[in-house]
Amino acid sequence: xxxxxxxxxxxxxxxxxxxxxxxxxxxxxxxxxxxxxxxxxxxxxxxxxxxxxxxxxxxxxxxxxxxxxxxxxxxxxxxxxxxxxxxxxxxxxxxxxxxxxxxxxxxxxxxxxxxxxxxxxxxxxxxxxxxxxxxxxxxxxxxxxxxxxxxxxxxxxx
Amino acid sequence: xxxxxxxxxxxxxxxxxxxxxxxxxxxxxxxxxxxxxxxxxxxxxxxxxxxxxxxxxxxxxxxxxxxxxxxxxxxxxxxxxxxxxxxxxxxxxxxxxxxxxxxxxxxxxxxxxxxxxxxxxxxxxxxxxxxxxxxxxxxxxxxxxxxxxxxxxxxxxx
DNA sequence: ACACGAGTGTAGCCAAGGCTACATTTCACG
DNA sequence: CGTGAAATGTAGCCTTGGCTACACTCGTGT
Numbered sequence: 001x002x003x004x005x006x007x008x009x010x011x012x013x014x015x016x017x018x019x020x021x022x023x024x025x026x027x028x029x030x031x032x033x034x035x036x037x038x039x040x041x042x043x044x045x046x047x048x049x050x051x052x053x054x055x056x057x058x059x060x061x062x063x064x065x066x067x068x069x070x071x072x073x074x075x076x077x078x079x080x081x082x083x084x085x086x087x088x089x090x091x092x093x094x095x096x097x098x099x100x101x102x103x104x105x106x107x108x109x110x111x112x113x114x115x116x117x118x119x120x121x122x123x124x125x126x127x128x129x130x131x132x133x134x135x136x137x138x139x140x141x142x143x144x145x146x147x148x149x150x151x152x153x154x155x156x157x158x
Numbered sequence: 159x160x161x162x163x164x165x166x167x168x169x170x171x172x173x174x175x176x177x178x179x180x181x182x183x184x185x186x187x188x189x190x191x192x193x194x195x196x197x198x199x200x201x202x203x204x205x206x207x208x209x210x211x212x213x214x215x216x217x218x219x220x221x222x223x224x225x226x227x228x229x230x231x232x233x234x235x236x237x238x239x240x241x242x243x244x245x246x247x248x249x250x251x252x253x254x255x256x257x258x259x260x261x262x263x264x265x266x267x268x269x270x271x272x273x274x275x276x277x278x279x280x281x282x283x284x285x286x287x288x289x290x291x292x293x294x295x296x297x298x299x300x301x302x303x304x305x306x307x308x309x310x311x312x313x314x315x316x
Numbered sequence: 317a318c319a320c321g322a323g324t325g326t327a328g329c330c331a332a333g334g335c336t337a338c339a340t341t342t343c344a345c346g
Numbered sequence: 347c348g349t350g351a352a353a354t355g356t357a358g359c360c361t362t363g364g365c366t367a368c369a370c371t372c373g374t375g376t
Contacts, residue, residue, distance in 0.1 A: 020213065020214055020215070020216070021213050021214055022214060023210060023211065023213075023214030023215060024210075026222075026225050026226040027226070027290075028225065028226060028227060028228025028229075029228065029291075030228075030290065030291045030294045031203065031226075031227045031228045031229075031294060032228045033291055033294070033295070034291075034294045034295035035333095035334090037295050038196060038295070039362085042362090042363080045189065052181060052182075053181065055178065055179050055181075056178055056179055056180060056181030057178070057181060058178070061323075061324090062323075062324060062325090063322085063323060063324080064184075067184050067186060068184040068185070068186060068189075069186060069189045070186025070187065070188075070189045070190045071186075071189075071363085071364070071365090072364080072365065072366080073323080073324070073325090074324090074325080074326080074327095074364090074365075074366085075363065075364060075365075077324075077325065077326085078362090078363070078364090079363080082362090082363095093324075093325070093371085094323075094324060094325085094370095094371060094372065120282070121304060121307075124278070124307055124308065124311045125307040125310055125311060126303065126304045126307040127303060127307075130301050130303040130304055131304070132185075132188065133185075133187075133188045133191055133192075133301065134299055134300060134301050134304045136188045136189060136191070136192045136299075137191070137192035137195050137196070137298070137299025138296050138299045138300070140295070141292055141294075141295025141296045141299075142292060142296070143288050143291065143292050145284065145285060145288040146279060146284045146288055146289070146292045149279075149282055149283040149284040149285075150282065152283055153282045153283060193363095193364090197332085200332085200333080219353075219354090220353075220354060220355090221352085221353060221354080229333085229334070229335090230334080230335065230336080231353080231354070231355090232334090232335075232336085232354090232355080232356080232357095233333065233334060233335075235354075235355065235356085236332090236333070236334090237333080240332085240333095251341080251354075251355070252340095252341060252342065252353075252354060252355080
């Protein structure tokens with residue numbers, strides 16, 4: 001600490017030279033949250049996709065997973081290994097991938113979030129194709145608070 | 159190519175068992191775009207912050223950069239090395255970091271995008287703190303098309 | 317019934333982006 | 347004007363998530 005600052009919540013550069021814009025206080029937590037969300041993103045993408053594949057075709061095969069996500073099959077295999085480690089999926093060699101209860105819950109949440117984000121973007125006038133594409137990245141950074149606001153907004157609009 | 163498919167744009171599982179939901183066609187490009195955006199995110203975060211620091215205090219020091227982004231200083235040093243490699247920043251040992259023209263353009267675009275995203279979120283009813291926090295992750299996945307729609311929406315609202 | 321092609325697994329490489337530990341340089345202050 | 351604390355640089359490690367190359371299984375079709 002640096003003595004008794006009379007207004008400790010002031011921006012860091014409140015005393016900066018006149019004419020210079022004030023620098024916002026450091027908010028490292030915001031970036032840390034974003035990094036954490038990004039680390040979760042892969043899990044959400046895979047669980048959601050696996051759930052879709054099982055619903056549509058009865059099984060989730062490594063090759064199909066890889067094709068949908070635009071990665072090679074060893075990458076998909078490695079990711080499934082991580083899903084297993086985290087208790088989200090089960091699999092036996094050459095027998096496809098299945099979700100645990102926990103994995104299915106994650107998939108359901110991810111899908112709901114995705115749909116809401118797409119709907120909001122479209123409601124704001126974003127072309128559908130761009131909305132779907134951007135949502136793929138955006139959805140992982142939408143907090144519960146923001147998601148709730150989105151839902152209220154869509155509701156309000158009918 | 160695989161022969162003359164009479165309806166090549168049909169969803170992959172259009173012939174799936176009745177009662178099963180149709181699986182959307184694979185869209186690997188969407189995920190590839192999201193991954194690419196994520197790879198750009200670090201550059202945007204750093205250029206924007208460095209620009210802010212220089213505007214507010216006249217210089218961008220490694221320690222301040224690290225503090226604002228919530229990383230240790232060697233991590234910030236390594237990132238600045240990457241900025242230099244990509245022609246976005248210049249720096250000399252112990253002398254702070256500065257942006258090239260290219261870096262300043264990236265910073266300007268990043269800041270504008272950030273502001274627009276926050277404004278839209280707030281307009282939709284997201285609490286300011288959550289809006290700022292989520293925007294940190296969302297902004298990197300907002301395409302030009304979506305950004306334009308956001309701007310029109312804000313404009314329309316006055 | 318088996319051979320071969322498609323699907324899957326495995327090994328090992330790479331780059332990115334975190335970290336800790338330690339070395340070096342600056343510069344403000346006594 | 348010298349020195350010690352703070353700032354910066356550097357080395358080296360770890361994990362993640364890509365990739366290619368190669369080995370193995372499965373099951374389909376003749």
